[in-house]
Amino acid sequence: MQTASTNICEILCNKSISDISLHLNIPRSTFSGIITKWKQLGTTETQPRSGRPRKMTVHCAQKSPTVCRVKS
Template sequence: MGCSQELSEFKSGTLIGCHLCNKSIRDISLLLNIPRSTVSRIITKWKQLGTTATQPPSERG
């Protein structure tokens, strides 16, 4: 398995900016050197939550 590492705010913002400029997931992936699956996941998260920030873990009681 690969190394799990969080994207910087700058890279996430750049990714969303590229998406808003109608770049394809493949183009964004090549441009930022990020896996396509990560690009897709970040875009989906941004569409659903309106943010790319990491959410705090939910508390279980």
């Protein structure tokens, strides 16, 4: 009996980033970012950061503050 991880490895191991992103239906740029983060940090979890996140971006503030609010 094979486990799910064995089946995934048979499909995805030794494949290129482009092939894996096509198979998982994830954009290549997103997938390569995940791989880069894993290689640098050893995890894909969000890391702590200093300060409070902004309520809206500078770009949105210039356009229309009521339309572009970032939801908390």
